[in-house]
Amino acid sequence: MANKPLTLPEKVWRDHVVVPGKESxxxxxxxxxxxxxxxxxxxxxxxxxxxLRLAGRPVRRPDLTIxxxxxxxxxxxxxxxxxxxxxxxxxxxxxxxxxxxxxxIHSLGDAxxxxxxxxxxxxxxxxxGMTVVCGDSHTSTHGAFGALAMGIGTSxxxxxxxxQTLPLKPFxxxxxxxxxxxxxxxxxxxxxxxxxxxxxxxxGQGYVLEYRGSAIEELSMDARxxxxxxxxxxxxxAGMIAPDATTYEFxxxxxxxxxxxxxxxxxxxWDSLRTDDGAVFDAxxxxxxDTLDPFVTWGTNPGQGVSLNGAVPAPTxxxxxxxxESAERALTYMDLQPGTLMKDxxxxxxxxxxxxxxxxxxxxxxxxxxxxxxKDPEIRMIVVPGSAKVRLQAEAEGLDKVFKEFGAEWRFxxxxxxxxxxxxxxxxxxxxxxTSNRNFEGRQGKGGRTHLVxxxxxxxxxxxxxxxxxxxxxxxx
Amino acid sequence: xxxxTTHTGxxxxxxxxxxxxxxxxxxxxxxxxxxxxxEDALFSSWRKNQDFVLNQPAYKHGSVLVAGSDFGTGSSxxxxxxxxxxxxxxxxxxxxxxxxxxxxxxxQGLLAAKVAQPxxxxxxxxxxxxxxxxxxxxxxxxxxxxxxxxxxxxxxNYTRWRLLEGLDDIxxxxxxxxxxxxxxxxxxxxxxxxxxxxx
Numbered sequence: 001m002a003n004k005p006l007t008l009p010e011k012v013w014r015d016h017v018v019v020p021g022k023e024s025x026x027x028x029x030x031x032x033x034x035x036x037x038x039x040x041x042x043x044x045x046x047x048x049x050x051x052l053r054l055a056g057r058p059v060r061r062p063d064l065t066i067x068x069x070x071x072x073x074x075x076x077x078x079x080x081x082x083x084x085x086x087x088x089x090x091x092x093x094x095x096x097x098x099x100x101x102x103x104x105i106h107s108l109g110d111a112x113x114x115x116x117x118x119x120x121x122x123x124x125x126x127x128x129g130m131t132v133v134c135g136d137s138h139t140s141t142h143g144a145f146g147a148l149a150m151g152i153g154t155s156x157x158x159x160x161x162x163x164q165t166l167p168l169k170p171f172x173x174x175x176x177x178x179x180x181x182x183x184x185x186x187x188x189x190x191x192x193x194x195x196x197x198x199x200x201x202x203x204g205q206g207y208v209l210e211y212r213g214s215a216i217e218e219l220s221m222d223a224r225x226x227x228x229x230x231x232x233x234x235x236x237x238a239g240m241i242a243p244d245a246t247t248y249e250f251x252x253x254x255x256x257x258x259x260x261x262x263x264x265x266x267x268x269x270w271d272s273l274r275t276d277d278g279a280v281f282d283a284x285x286x287x288x289x290d291t292l293d294p295f296v297t298w299g300t301n302p303g304q305g306v307s308l309n310g311a312v313p314a315p316t317x318x319x320x321x322x323x324x325e326s327a328e329r330a331l332t333y334m335d336l337q338p339g340t341l342m343k344d345x346x347x348x349x350x351x352x353x354x355x356x357x358x359x360x361x362x363x364x365x366x367x368x369x370x371x372x373x374x375k376d377p378e379i380r381m382i383v384v385p386g387s388a389k390v391r392l393q394a395e396a397e398g399l400d401k402v403f404k405e406f407g408a409e410w411r412f413x414x415x416x417x418x419x420x421x422x423x424x425x426x427x428x429x430x431x432x433x434x435t436s437n438r439n440f441e442g443r444q445g446k447g448g449r450t451h452l453v454x455x456x457x458x459x460x461x462x463x464x465x466x467x468x469x470x471x472x473x474x475x476x477x
Numbered sequence: 478x479x480x481x482t483t484h485t486g487x488x489x490x491x492x493x494x495x496x497x498x499x500x501x502x503x504x505x506x507x508x509x510x511x512x513x514x515x516e517d518a519l520f521s522s523w524r525k526n527q528d529f530v531l532n533q534p535a536y537k538h539g540s541v542l543v544a545g546s547d548f549g550t551g552s553s554x555x556x557x558x559x560x561x562x563x564x565x566x567x568x569x570x571x572x573x574x575x576x577x578x579x580x581x582x583x584x585q586g587l588l589a590a591k592v593a594q595p596x597x598x599x600x601x602x603x604x605x606x607x608x609x610x611x612x613x614x615x616x617x618x619x620x621x622x623x624x625x626x627x628x629x630x631x632x633x634n635y636t637r638w639r640l641l642e643g644l645d646d647i648x649x650x651x652x653x654x655x656x657x658x659x660x661x662x663x664x665x666x667x668x669x670x671x672x673x674x675x676x
Contacts (some may be wrong), residue, residue: 009637018660021635031636032653034660036668045552046510055647063672072508086508093510104671123676125669137553137577153555153581154512155646163650167659168635180522188574199493200563202547205576235550237576262667269665299497301550322494329493419504440499440551442522 005276044135048158075411102346114387121414124254128243145290146243180290188223189454193295215289299330314338353384354418357435376465381408480643488612494545535608549578590630595666
């Protein structure tokens with residue numbers, strides 16, 4: 001009998017089962033899965049290393065583990081000690097733990113320091129068919145390579161450090177099919193914001209999403225990472241895209257890419273990582289890229305988004321009680337009136353950065369729009385590259401000059417204003433167009449108000465001062 | 478980990494959906510390197526508002542949090558669970574939990590009980606009409622009792638067993654060492670290693 005057709009997530013899962021779960025009373029205990037790559041940063045790891053120390057356990061596979069500093073690190077004056085003593089202590093603790101347990105670390109000042117989800121792919125450590133975990137929910141980013149990549153909590157970080165495995169319950173699968181092609185000025189960020197608005201922040205719960213369809217296949221790796229990155233904002237623990245020639249092209253020649261015969265063997269395996277014809281997903285969502293507009297959020301969760309050509313909704317637009325209450329609360333927090341056109345919303349700050357949109361393609365797309373144009377005088381814009389290497393590359397291409405001439409601040413790499421653990425924060429009441437991933441209350445600073453946008457919308461907004469699409473620049477010119 | 482069988486304590490009605498991890502514990506508190514002492518961080522922004530439920534004397538010492546749907550969405554921070562436990566919560570009731578939060582709770586012995594939304598509404602009313610009412614969450618029988626409301630909750634057998642026994646995952650996995658070694662022996666050679674470092 002032929003093998004049962006499988007989806008991509010199921011194949012990667014199957015290839016990592018160390019001990020299958022056991023059935024009892026019609027329920028199944030978790031499968032024990034092997035973890036190919038464990039990314040570590042300073043925030044979710046100190047208590048895990050402490051746990052190892054207390055139990056007298058080593059890191060089982062330091063050679064499958066890598067650490068970097070990102071959440072707390074300053075983006076200015078990185079040659080000086082970190083000013084906030086608590087942040088400094090957390091970073092120092094990571095350095096000491098890496099040394100004690102033999103874990104490779106890329107510290108502030110190192111060319112491979114940066115946001116953990118930018119560093120893995122950049123080094124070629126993220127490859128198709130791998131299991132990748134990190135104590136950070138945006139680990140889903142690595143799914144863009146056809147890896148099964150998910151965020152884990154600190155207890156799980158300790159578990160992986162100690163055993164290189166994780167007990168996990170099988171997920172359901174959801175196909176997110178995006179047909180057609182994106183129009184100019186519309187990007188992968190808009191696809192994922194539209195998907196989340198469609199299925200809601202809880203719609204992906206219990207699922208691994210597989211993004212497919214022509215619009216996905218046409219995307220670069222940077223753009224694919226943006227989509228997979230925000231899978232978690234739909235409640236899904238992971239999102240994946242089948243590897244193809246675009247993926248292989250990205251990986252080839254990177255420091256940890258397979259070489260010679262290993263490359264051939266790897267590609268042969270990677271080629272098998274496609275959802276089989278006849279495989280059945282537990283759910284499917286279909287979107288049409290041809291009609292998609294730039295998308296922005298108006299509320300305080302990533303599902304509260306609309307077309308940039310639309311208006312702030314009224315709570316009464318929602319028939320569901322929970323959604324209506326949530327909208328009322330969000331509008332109060334965001335200080336917005338129903339019916340206000342999104343393009344009439346004036347912002348104070350533009351943040352270009354985060355693990356969602358801080359890679360070369362994001363910086364290039366924004367710089368192309370900003371070049372030769374003037375910043376709205378009231379706007380503060382900060383640009384934070386995803387890694388030290390991205391910063392160097394951008395400088396080699398002269399993008400830093402474009403940003404600086406425009407009047408934006410050109411910073412060092414890190415998570416920065418995405419979550420404001422370092423000094424980069426919004427002030428009370430400040431309104432921000434942000435290329436990051438979460439518009440939660442207070443996320444970017446206490447009382448700060450966040451509108452999630454794509455890099456090109458961020459750029460156009462910095463020019464006009466109100467939420468804007470690149471096309472608006474042509475109209476007003 | 479302390480085993481849990483049943484817990485009774487004052488119920489706290491948090492009538493809000495999508496309570497995300499940035500509300501449960503803002504990122505500024507994630508800088509600590511300890512695993513305890515997060516009680517001050519729990520809902521710290523909301524607690525600045527005098528009307529917030531935990532600032533009302535009847536609920537102040539609550540130990541069963543009853544919340545709207547999609548509790549714990551957002552980040553993977555286990556600090557959210559530590560903060561709830563440090564404050565004194567032993568159980569959280571909601572109709573739906575974010576996956577990572579749910580897993581983290583199980584690992585720290587915080588009982589996350591999935592109760593159908595209509596019953597959550599009834600519990601809200603009971604707790605709001607009679608502040609200080611106790612809620613009993615019985616893991617053995619998978620039931621919730623609060624005033625005139627008696628209902629059941631969902632929890633999978635494996636999580637329930639681990640909570641009842643107070644079992645820690647790492648010890649359980651280390652029993653499978655021979656399987657892990659066998660798996661490693663068969664891993665393809667092209668899989669990347671972080672060491673020696675190449676840059």
